[in-house]
Amino acid sequence: GAGVSQSPSNKVTEKGKDVELRCDPISGHTALYWYRQSLGQGLEFLIYFQGNSAPDKSGLPSDRFSAERTGGSVSTLTIQRTQQEDSAVYLCASSPGTGVGNEQFFGPGTRLTVL
Amino acid sequence: AQSVSQHNHHVILSEAASLELGCNYSYGGTVNLFWYVQYPGQHLQLLLKYFSGDPLVKGIKGFEAEFIKSKFSFNLRKPSVQWSDTAEYFCAVNPYSGAGSYQLTFGKGTKLSVIP
Numbered sequence: 626g627a628g629v630s631q632s633p634s635n636k637v638t639e640k641g642k643d644v645e646l647r648c649d650p651i652s653g654h655t656a657l658y659w660y661r662q663s664l665g666q667g668l669e670f671l672i673y674f675q676g677n678s679a680p681d682k683s684g685l686p687s688d689r690f691s692a693e694r695t696g697g698s699v700s701t702l703t704i705q706r707t708q709q710e711d712s713a714v715y716l717c718a719s720s721p722g723t724g725v726g727n728e729q730f731f732g733p734g735t736r737l738t739v740l
Numbered sequence: 741a742q743s744v745s746q747h748n749h750h751v752i753l754s755e756a757a758s759l760e761l762g763c764n765y766s767y768g769g770t771v772n773l774f775w776y777v778q779y780p781g782q783h784l785q786l787l788l789k790y791f792s793g794d795p796l797v798k799g800i801k802g803f804e805a806e807f808i809k810s811k812f813s814f815n816l817r818k819p820s821v822q823w824s825d826t827a828e829y830f831c832a833v834n835p836y837s838g839a840g841s842y843q844l845t846f847g848k849g850t851k852l853s854v855i856p
Contacts, residue, residue, distance in 0.1 A: 628783070629783075646834055656842065658842070658843065660842075660844075660846075664850070667830065667846035667847050667848040667849055668745070668784075668832075668844070668846040669846075670843040670844065670845070673842050673843055675842065677809065681842070681843070684843070716784070718784075728786050728789065729786075729844065731776075731783050731784040731785070732783065733782075733783050734783075
């Protein structure tokens with residue numbers, strides 16, 4: 626079956642512009658996560674959605690970052706007024722739920738470059 | 741907050757050499773532990789995971805890891821590496837809250853280069 630897909634695969638933008646990154650999770654997965662991987666760093670948790678519950682936004686680095694998940698499926702991560710330090714690979718993952726044993730399945734990522 | 745340390749940034753081995761990648765975490769409670777691998781140009785994928793039971797867990801492609809609670813460690817091992825094991829390896833921790841745990845805290849990764 627299809628895995629997690631993300632679009633675009635690459636995005637180059639100018640400082641100050643807004644960008645939207647999209648994630649299509651595996652069908653039937655109720656949990657969706659966004660992570661960021663910066664050069665030389667590990668993966669940093671950004672935000673988590675589970676079903677219809679309020680998202681956990683505790684990992685978002687600033688109020689320029691926001692995310693939504695429509696209809697419990699597709700998610701969009703929006704970065705407003707992009708800065709050069711936002712350059713990173715943004716990874717989306719989904720899992721069947723959040724109980725013990727739920728593996729997170731990762732997408733290919735969107736590489737964001739802010740000039 | 742929990743953190744994960746991977747001791748080696750880049751490891752270079754010849755084929756057939758044995759591999760051990762270190763991972764230590766800081767969290768005093770019950771944890772779920774993972775190793776993920778990212779082959780060049782591919783997605784992150786799960787190598788193995790530990791939730792409970794036997795602290796020696798086996799994963800795909802001949803990898804195994806041992807959870808040593810007293811040392812807060814979850815080191816990854818493989819007795820004989822192959823060129824195809826060239827990849828970046830990430831250790832991750834998920835503290836188990838009982839109410840349903842979710843986010844993963846990752847280490848910074850270890851790049852493994854295997855020389856034919």
